[in-house]
Amino acid sequence: MKQVFRQQFLRISTRLTMWYGLTLLILLSLFALFSYLFFHASLHRDFDRHLSHETRQLMPFIRFTDNGPLAFAPLDELRSVAYETDGIYGTYVRLLSSDGLVLYRSPNFENHSPLAVRLPAMQSDKSFSQEWEGEPARSSYTPLTDAAGDLRGWLEVSGFEWSLHQELYRLRLTLFIGIVLSMLLAMAGGYLLARRALQPVAALTEAADKIRATNLSARLPTSFGVRDELTNLAETFNKMISRIEASFDRERRFTDNAAHELLTPLTTVRNGIEIALRRERSPEAYQSALGSMMLDVDEMTETVQGLLQLARVDRLHELPKKPVDLSRVVQEHVNRFRQRAVRKGINLQQYIARHVYILAEEGRIGEVIDNLVENAIKYSPEGAKVTVEVSRHNGQVQLVVSDTGIGFNPEQQERIFDRFYRADAKEVQARHGSGLGLAIVQAITQMYGGSVSAHSDGLQRGSRFEVCFPLT
Numbered sequence: 001m002k003q004v005f006r007q008q009f010l011r012i013s014t015r016l017t018m019w020y021g022l023t024l025l026i027l028l029s030l031f032a033l034f035s036y037l038f039f040h041a042s043l044h045r046d047f048d049r050h051l052s053h054e055t056r057q058l059m060p061f062i063r064f065t066d067n068g069p070l071a072f073a074p075l076d077e078l079r080s081v082a083y084e085t086d087g088i089y090g091t092y093v094r095l096l097s098s099d100g101l102v103l104y105r106s107p108n109f110e111n112h113s114p115l116a117v118r119l120p121a122m123q124s125d126k127s128f129s130q131e132w133e134g135e136p137a138r139s140s141y142t143p144l145t146d147a148a149g150d151l152r153g154w155l156e157v158s159g160f161e162w163s164l165h166q167e168l169y170r171l172r173l174t175l176f177i178g179i180v181l182s183m184l185l186a187m188a189g190g191y192l193l194a195r196r197a198l199q200p201v202a203a204l205t206e207a208a209d210k211i212r213a214t215n216l217s218a219r220l221p222t223s224f225g226v227r228d229e230l231t232n233l234a235e236t237f238n239k240m241i242s243r244i245e246a247s248f249d250r251e252r253r254f255t256d257n258a259a260h261e262l263l264t265p266l267t268t269v270r271n272g273i274e275i276a277l278r279r280e281r282s283p284e285a286y287q288s289a290l291g292s293m294m295l296d297v298d299e300m301t302e303t304v305q306g307l308l309q310l311a312r313v314d315r316l317h318e319l320p321k322k323p324v325d326l327s328r329v330v331q332e333h334v335n336r337f338r339q340r341a342v343r344k345g346i347n348l349q350q351y352i353a354r355h356v357y358i359l360a361e362e363g364r365i366g367e368v369i370d371n372l373v374e375n376a377i378k379y380s381p382e383g384a385k386v387t388v389e390v391s392r393h394n395g396q397v398q399l400v401v402s403d404t405g406i407g408f409n410p411e412q413q414e415r416i417f418d419r420f421y422r423a424d425a426k427e428v429q430a431r432h433g434s435g436l437g438l439a440i441v442q443a444i445t446q447m448y449g450g451s452v453s454a455h456s457d458g459l460q461r462g463s464r465f466e467v468c469f470p471l472t
Contacts, residue, residue: 012194012201013191013194013195014191016190016194017187017190017191017194020186020187020190020194021183021186021187021190024182024183024186024187025179025183028178028179028182028183029179032175032176032178032179035171035175036168036171036172036175039168039171040168043164043167043168044138044164047138047159047161047164048127048138048140050159051091051127051138051139051140051157051158051159052140054091054093054157055140055142055155055157058093058155058157059142059155062095062144062155064144064146064152071095071103071104085108086108086111087160090108090159090160091106091157091158091159092105092106092108092109092112092115092157092158092159093105093106093155093156093157093158094106094109094115094155094156094158095153095154095155095156096117096119096153096154096155096156097153097154098151098152098153098154100117100119100154102117103153112132112133113132113133115132115137115139115158116130116132117156118130118139118141119141119154120141120143123143123145123151124143125140125141125142125143126140126141127139127140127141128141129161132158132160135160135161135162136160136161136162136164136165137158137159137160137161138158138159138161139156139157139158140156140157140158141154141155141156142154142155142157208237265296265297265300266296266300268292268293268296269293269296269297272289272292272293272296273289273293275289276289321359321360321361321448322359322360322361323357323358323359323472324357324358324359324360324361324362324365325355325356325357326356326357326358326360326365326390326397326399326469327352327353327354327355327356327390329362329365329366329369330350330352330369330388330390330399331350331352333366333369333370333373334348334350334369334373334388336370337373337374337377340377341377341386344377344380344382345382345383346377346380346382346383346384346385346386347383347384347385347386348377348386348388349385349386349387349388350387350388350389351387351388351389351390351391352388352389352390353390353391353392356390356391356392356397356471357471357472358397358448358469358470358471358472359448359470359472360448360469364444364447364448365444367440367441367444368399368440368441368444368445368467369388369399371437371438371440371441372399372401372441372465372467373386373388373401374437375437375438375465376401376402376403376405376463376465377403379403379405379406379463380403380404380405380406381405381406384403384404384405384462385403385404386401386402386403386404386405387400387401387402387403388400388401389401389402392471395470395471396468396469396470396471397468397469397470397471398466398467398468399466399467399468399469400464400465400466400467401464401465402462402463402464402465403462403463404462405462405463406459406460406463407456407457407458407459407460407461407462407463408454408456408458408459408463409456409458409459413454413455413456416438416454417438417439417441417442417452417454418435418439419435419436419439438454438465441465441467445467445469448469449469449470450467450468450469450470451467451468452465452466452467452468453465453466454466
């Protein structure tokens with residue numbers, strides 16, 4: 001049964017109303033119980049005070065005889081006439097001996113059946129409630145002692161509690177009706193308030209249901225007339241959806257560009273094979289065809305390697321970090337390009353501050369250095385200058401790679417870190433490349449809490465790439 005109840009769909013507003021109603025019922029019930037018990041005890045105290053008042057009125061008229069029974073003096077001067085009144089407003093008086101025998105009873109006892117005597121166990125004032133002729137009654141017993149302190153008898157004053165119980169019955173009925181009506185009104189009002197308070201949830205649900213992988217541009221509403229937790233939740237979801245949308249767009253462009261970059265050399269290889277197989281050729285011709293295919297294979301290999309590097313970086317939520325001497329790593333990697341720079345007639349210079357440390361992984365930082373230096377040499381003409389600098393500045397470490405090569409314009413600068421992006425300039429297209437190097441630099445740098453920027457004064461005016469890391 002519990003499992004079935006768990007599977008039932010209950011709106012949040014309904015559950016809130018039920019919990020609110022249950023809590024209110026418990027609180028009202030406790031208040032009603034406390035009020036009833038307090039009023040019940042108060043009525044009994046009032047009734048006991050009434051019996052005590054009658055007792056005080058009667059005590060002066062009690063006479064003690066020498067070794068004889070107790071008796072009342074003439075009661076003509078007694079102001080109270082309640083002992084003569086019959087019914088619920090009457091007071092019934094009896095004089096009892098020390099052992100409980102009735103020595104005197106008031107005239108209003110004549111029309112009633114005998115009332116059971118219940119003497120207190122101890123010689124002190126005591127009150128008892130009991131049933132008399134089917135109605136609740138209460139009796140007050142007062143011990144009567146002589147001058148020597150000996151118990152001579154008891155004064156019993158009784159009265160019907162019917163009116164008291166009627167008051168208690170009306171109080172119970174009033175409390176019950178009040179609790180029921182309060183519950184109904186409070187639950188109705190609570191349900192309406194809950195539905196109104198949860199209207200933003202319905203709006204969020206409807207908006208979220210419209211968001212699909214093909215429609216990630218939709219956003220959750222955030223204007224509900226008041227700023228609360230739901231507003232923060234909607235804004236957080238919108239930020240997450242924006243990140244997901246950017247990731248989808250990036251992956252879509254990544255897939256399209258990867259397919260294009262791989263399809264072009266594959267088509268060239270296929271065409272070369274088809275041409276080579278059309279007729280018999282000399283070994284030199286086959287060697288030339290295979291050499292051309294090898295260049296295309298090298299291009300595809302470079303592209304695949306770049307994709308693998310990006311994939312490895314993208315899969316990591318946090319790269320390994322340990323203190324790395326950036327000065328040493330940069331110097332080692334720059335030295336690997338010296339022979340290439342000499343062959344191309346490029347002046348490769350370095351200005352590296354000593355013992356500059358960052359928190360990173362040496363292998364990943366090496367990839368950043370290799371991509372930046374390789375690009376600078378690749379896109380610089382003979383006689384150009386490439387400079388690599390490492391310095392400390394404003395609590396940061398700066399790695400700067402600048403050249404006097406082909407440069408780029410502002411339009412190209414906006415997309416220079418996009419994956420597979422290569423400028424349309426003939427100087428760029430004439431050189432082999434996959435367009436993934438700078439994307440890899442940006443991904444690794446950002447993973448280590450750094451930033452990378454590019455600047456150029458224009459085409460044929462060189463470029464400057466600046467990478468900043470937090471200083472250890």
